[in-house]
Amino acid sequence: MKIITKIISIILFIFLTSINTTSYSSEKIKLGLLVPITGSNAYIGKSIIKATRMAVNKINYPNLIIIPKDTGSNPNQTLLSANEFKDEGINLVIGPVFQDNLIFLDQLNEMTFLSLTNKNYKNPKNVISAGINAESQINTINNFLKNENLNNTLILIPDNDFKNEIDHALKNIKINYKKKSYYDTSPTKITKQIQKFTNYDKRKQNLKDEINRLEKSNDNNKENKIEELKKKDTLGKIRYDSVVICDFDENLISIATSLLYSDVSSKKIKFITLNQWFDPRLTREKSIHPLYFPSISRNKFNNFKDDFKNTYNEEPTHLSLISYDLIGLIYYLASQNDFLIDKKVFQKKNKFKGMIGTFEINKNKITHILNFYETTEEKFKKIF
Numbered sequence: 001m002k003i004i005t006k007i008i009s010i011i012l013f014i015f016l017t018s019i020n021t022t023s024y025s026s027e028k029i030k031l032g033l034l035v036p037i038t039g040s041n042a043y044i045g046k047s048i049i050k051a052t053r054m055a056v057n058k059i060n061y062p063n064l065i066i067i068p069k070d071t072g073s074n075p076n077q078t079l080l081s082a083n084e085f086k087d088e089g090i091n092l093v094i095g096p097v098f099q100d101n102l103i104f105l106d107q108l109n110e111m112t113f114l115s116l117t118n119k120n121y122k123n124p125k126n127v128i129s130a131g132i133n134a135e136s137q138i139n140t141i142n143n144f145l146k147n148e149n150l151n152n153t154l155i156l157i158p159d160n161d162f163k164n165e166i167d168h169a170l171k172n173i174k175i176n177y178k179k180k181s182y183y184d185t186s187p188t189k190i191t192k193q194i195q196k197f198t199n200y201d202k203r204k205q206n207l208k209d210e211i212n213r214l215e216k217s218n219d220n221n222k223e224n225k226i227e228e229l230k231k232k233d234t235l236g237k238i239r240y241d242s243v244v245i246c247d248f249d250e251n252l253i254s255i256a257t258s259l260l261y262s263d264v265s266s267k268k269i270k271f272i273t274l275n276q277w278f279d280p281r282l283t284r285e286k287s288i289h290p291l292y293f294p295s296i297s298r299n300k301f302n303n304f305k306d307d308f309k310n311t312y313n314e315e316p317t318h319l320s321l322i323s324y325d326l327i328g329l330i331y332y333l334a335s336q337n338d339f340l341i342d343k344k345v346f347q348k349k350n351k352f353k354g355m356i357g358t359f360e361i362n363k364n365k366i367t368h369i370l371n372f373y374e375t376t377e378e379k380f381k382k383i384f
Contacts, residue, residue: 034095
């Protein structure tokens with residue numbers, strides 16, 4: 001009887017100890033959320049707020065507090081709201097959304113801002129870009145080029161404000177490519193530029209020269225050969241085995257179509273682009289299949305969209321998915337740091353697996369380990 005009583009006492013002690021160790025920390029995690037709540041981009045901000053609420057409910061940590069404030073998509077309003085966070089003792093903020101709203105935040109260098117922008121170039125030192133940045137995408141593209149033994153890559157970059165982001169990423173990743181060219185995004189100029197980049201006029205002339213040569217030759221089978229050549233548009237290979245088109249939406253389709261007009265087929269060389277968020281138009285553009293691109297996990301993206309729609313009866317924005325994962329990331333880093341949040345948690349090397357995929361954190365920098373996809377006539381096919 002004494003032995004049984006002793007065993008019961010031990011079990012009861014273990015049970016009570018277990019309850020104690022799984023109890024919530026008393027430390028509060030207070031986060032600021034800087035998003036557009038008013039103005040033309042208010043729908044983005046409201047979607048982000050809803051996504052962060054979903055994440056907080058999922059984590060179910062009662063001392064995790066999110067306080068939203070308005071940027072108005074304006075850098076002055078952003079600074080005003082950020083100063084209010086500072087006065088409230090909040091030193092970690094998710095947001096702002098747009099890079100244009102970051103310009104005054106270096107005045108608050110004791111605070112850290114996890115911006116949802118995908119731009120890294122020349123951000124203030126206290127801003128960490130948490131978007132799907134160019135460096136994460138170029139790194140994934142580089143892995144694909146290596147896997148496929150593609151060594152003669154043409155990189156096409158729009159001559160706009162995104163150019164510096166791409167150049168910065170190419171420099172950091174040290175991707176192996178043959179040529180890099182910038183293009184004017186004007187629709188009236190695109191095809192002519194692509195023809196120049198792909199040496200179209202020379203290949204067109206090669207065809208004419210070969211037909212003329214055969215016509216003057218004594219080749220017994222020259223009529224058949226000439227007939228076959230006349231079915232072609234150009235003659236001779238281009239110097240590339242792959243082309244990376246660093247663009248989106250209609251510009252991307254215009255560039256890819258201009259490549260086809262220049263007798264450069266996606267069936268002969270690899271057409272690669274940046275993250276397209278699984279734009280359904282790409283599956284319909286059969287003439288440019290297959291098109292390859294880096295992205296977050298499509299299955300997880302769809303799961304998030306389903307959860308969001310079931311909760312709020314509306315479609316989420318892409319940025320709301322990033323904000324959802326950032327709540328989980330911050331909670332994870334806090335739990336690894338005795339529930340204390342400061343600048344140091346983003347300096348240590350760490351990894352976190354969220355809905356987007358895997359975050360890599362090191363030296364105040366966030367990069368994403370992305371998947372790689374291919375367009376087909378029916379769907380997006382995962383390559384790795």
